[in-house]
Each structure stands twice: as C-alpha cells, then as structure tokens.
Amino acid sequence: MTKIILASASPRRKELLSLLKISFEVCKSDVEEIMDQTMHPAELVMKLAEQKATDVYSKYTNSVVIGADTIVTLGGQKLGKPTSEDDAFKMLSLLSGNTHEVYTGVSIQSRGTITNFNVCTKVTFYQLTDEEIHAYIQTGEPMDKAGSYGIQGFGAIFVKEIEGDYYSVVGLPISQLARQLRKLNII
Numbered sequence: 001m002t003k004i005i006l007a008s009a010s011p012r013r014k015e016l017l018s019l020l021k022i023s024f025e026v027c028k029s030d031v032e033e034i035m036d037q038t039m040h041p042a043e044l045v046m047k048l049a050e051q052k053a054t055d056v057y058s059k060y061t062n063s064v065v066i067g068a069d070t071i072v073t074l075g076g077q078k079l080g081k082p083t084s085e086d087d088a089f090k091m092l093s094l095l096s097g098n099t100h101e102v103y104t105g106v107s108i109q110s111r112g113t114i115t116n117f118n119v120c121t122k123v124t125f126y127q128l129t130d131e132e133i134h135a136y137i138q139t140g141e142p143m144d145k146a147g148s149y150g151i152q153g154f155g156a157i158f159v160k161e162i163e164g165d166y167y168s169v170v171g172l173p174i175s176q177l178a179r180q181l182r183k184l185n186i187i
C-alpha cells in the first residue's frame with residue numbers, strides 16, 4: 001500500500017481527511033506562501049497547493065502527497081490570513097454585509113504525476129457591528145484563517161448564506177478529493 005501524506009499543518013485539514021477513514025500521515029511543508037495579486041484566485045490556490053505538495057513529495061517520492069490552499073476574495077481583492085488584529089478588523093469589515101468567494105486548491109502528487117483542482121464557494125455575511133468584530137477578534141479565532149474567520153467556529157454566526165461546498169470553506173473539499181483519489185486508484 002502506498003503511503004498517503006497530507007502536506008499540511010492545518011488541524012482542520014487533518015480532521016477532514018480523517019473523514020475518509022483512510023490511513024495517512026501528516027508532514028507540513030516549509031513553502032513560503034506568496035499572495036500574487038495578479039493571478040486568478042483559482043490558479044493561485046492550485047499553484048500554492050502544488051508548491052506545498054511538491055515540497056513534501058521531494059522528501060517522500062514513493063508516497064501520495066496531498067497539498068491544499070485556501071484564500072478568500074471580495075471584489076477582485078485576495079484575502080489571506082491576517083497579519084495583525086487591525087488587518088483582521090479590516091478584512092471582517094470588508095466581508096460584513098457582502099458576498100465573498102472562498103477558493104480552495106488541492107494538489108495530489110503520485111508516481112510522478114500531478115493532479116490539481118479547485119473549488120469555489122460563495123459565502124454571504126450578515127451586516128456586522130464594529131463591536132461584534134472586535135469581540136470576535138478577541139476570541140483569537142481569526143488569526144490563522146484566510147479572510148479572518150472560521151465558518152466551523154464562532155464565525156458561523158456571521159454567515160447568512162452559503163452556496164457550494166462547506167468543507168471547502170473549512171479548508172478541504174473532501175467529496176471532490178475522495179472522487180479524485182478514487183479516479184487515480186489511490187483509494
């Protein structure tokens with residue numbers, strides 16, 4: 001059996017991949033993520049996912065390696081993880097009362113072949129007050145998440161509507177990933 005490795009430090013991705021009831025290991029990549037504002041978000045998340053997977057694959061060439069990347073976009077602007085609490089406040093103010101996209105890219109590297117795909121989900125936020133945003137930042141939840149919120153956590157109360165794959169917003173489009181892994185005869 002070929003070893004499957006998740007090239008991620010994200011506890012959410014580990015939890016989501018566990019839903020498939022397959023055995024896998026986790027090995028985080030050391031790739032520095034560069035937010036290229038000129039690239040299409042769908043291309044960018046696949047490129048970053050591929051960089052993470054390639055980095056780990058180079059150390060475990062006999063394995064199947066899965067990398068992923070998530071970014072939020074609003075009106076053509078790309079939002080990654082916040083660099084500070086002020087940055088988180090700015091992002092959440094932008095998302096307030098608006099619909100944004102969450103792009104997650106996935107890269108599967110196996111036997112010298114690379115398979116990439118991306119999933120886009122639309123999320124609409126209720127109008128948020130400054131007090132609500134400040135209180136949310138105080139929970140610490142936004143700081144390691146693209147767009148400064150976690151739909152799976154306290155950030156859930158901001159969400160009015162979602163169109164697309166919930167799991168992709170959390171960081172891993174698990175149904176599409178399972179289908180790809182089956183197609184590639186990996187699971």
Ligand SMILES: Cc1cn([C@H]2C[C@H](O)[C@@H](COP(=O)(O)OP(=O)(O)OP(=O)(O)O)O2)c(=O)[nH]c1=O
Pocket residue numbers: 007008009010012013028029033052068069070071072081102144145146147149150151152155169170171
């Ligand atoms: C929008 C959103 C993002 N996120 C998370 C998913 C990703 O972990 C993170 C985006 O950062 P990423 O750079 O995609 O991932 P990461 O640095 O956490 O992990 P790694 O690169 O090692 O795989 O934001 C949520 O958990 N919930 C949400 O609702």
